[in-house]
Amino acid sequence: MAVHLAARGGVDLGGTKIQAIVADGAHKVLGQARQPTPTEGGPPAVIAALERALREAAGQAGIEPSELLGVGIGAPGAVDTEAGTLAQAGNLPDWRDPYPLASELGGRLGTAIRLGNDVQVATDAEFTLGAAREFSSLLGVFWGTGVGGGIVLDGRPWAGLGAAGEIGHIVVKRDGAQCPCGRRGCMEAYAGRRAMEGRARKAVEEGHKTHLFKIMEEKGRDRLTSGIWARALQRGDDLAGKLIDEAIEAIGVAVASANNLLDVQAIIIGGGLGVRFGEPFARRIEDAMMPHLFVDHRPPVVRVAELGDLGGALGASLLVTR
Numbered sequence: 236m237a238v239h240l241a242a243r244g245g246v247d248l249g250g251t252k253i254q255a256i257v258a259d260g261a262h263k264v265l266g267q268a269r270q271p272t273p274t275e276g277g278p279p280a281v282i283a284a285l286e287r288a289l290r291e292a293a294g295q296a297g298i299e300p301s302e303l304l305g306v307g308i309g310a311p312g313a314v315d316t317e318a319g320t321l322a323q324a325g326n327l328p329d330w331r332d333p334y335p336l337a338s339e340l341g342g343r344l345g346t347a348i349r350l351g352n353d354v355q356v357a358t359d360a361e362f363t364l365g366a367a368r369e370f371s372s373l374l375g376v377f378w379g380t381g382v383g384g385g386i387v388l389d390g391r392p393w394a395g396l397g398a399a400g401e402i403g404h405i406v407v408k409r410d411g412a413q414c415p416c417g418r419r420g421c422m423e424a425y426a427g428r429r430a431m432e433g434r435a436r437k438a439v440e441e442g443h444k445t446h447l448f449k450i451m452e453e454k455g456r457d458r459l460t461s462g463i464w465a466r467a468l469q470r471g472d473d474l475a476g477k478l479i480d481e482a483i484e485a486i487g488v489a490v491a492s493a494n495n496l497l498d499v500q501a502i503i504i505g506g507g508l509g510v511r512f513g514e515p516f517a518r519r520i521e522d523a524m525m526p527h528l529f530v531d532h533r534p535p536v537v538r539v540a541e542l543g544d545l546g547g548a549l550g551a552s553l554l555v556t557r
């Protein structure tokens with residue numbers, strides 16, 4: 236029973252799924268549940284899905300939600316931790332204006348809710364429990380639909396005025412490719428999964444051949460997932476290989492630029508593509524980084540994130556202990 240006193244919840248609130256966990260004081264996962272993220276219905280629908288996921292995870296752990304020490308939520312968009320509001324969450328349905336997520340969900344569950352940025356909490360999880368445990372400074376690079384980043388300096392998360400860590404929007408080429416953010420030449424314009432898909436479609440329109448979209452059909456998907464990119468590379472697809480080469484080059488340049496400024500001990504590569512491609516691609520990113528490092532005789536350690544699918548939710552649960 237004593238362990239229940241320190242039990243807390245954590246949620247990774249993503250654009251496609253909501254992953255909830257309940258963990259004990261030693262960070263052991265006691266229960267976990269997943270819900271699809273609603274595509275309509277606005278904040279109330281998302282909050283109802285969050286409540287379902289948390290009640291299910293708590294039920295598995297044999298705990299009432301109201302007995303939890305609190306629940307942390309890693310959310311996309313603009314998080315105001317003090318006010319407990321979330322705004323401009325583009326991947327969530329009709330979620331633009333600040334909405335009081337913490338008080339609404341807290342009232343339903345009978346426990347305190349703390350909000351954090353999704354990428355920053357995933358970085359914190361790797362720092363506290365995962366691949367960067369022995370370091371006090373690191374840069375987390377989450378290579379997925381977009382490319383997000385999180386920063387830990389001197390053992391503390393660095394959020395700046397609230398928007399630090401946007402490594403995907405470091406400019407790697409002036410007046411370069413169009414980025415989903417609306418600007419040009421950002422690293423994400425070359426490396427983000429969504430942007431790479433756009434580049435692949437454009438290349439096909441221009442007459443280039445690729446298996447990417449055939450594999451997508453075979454798998455019954457409507458977008459180029461990390462698994463589809465991996466399969467195309469296995470088949471020796473030239474276009475996929477070229478686009479991935481450009482992505483890795485862009486990530487290497489951006490990581491080196493960020494490190495020239497911050498001089499951290501470790502770079503942790505996570506995210507859907509980062510974890511899917513794993514260790515060999517972490518080495519390729521390291522190789523792409525090296526020529527651009529100002530101090531290259533003691534480069535940062537480059538590692539793949541360790542915590543996998545539950546990393547975001549575990550990191551969110553740490554918000555309760557901070």
Ligand SMILES: [Zn+2]
Nearest residue numbers: 404414416421
């Ligand atoms: Zn951008």
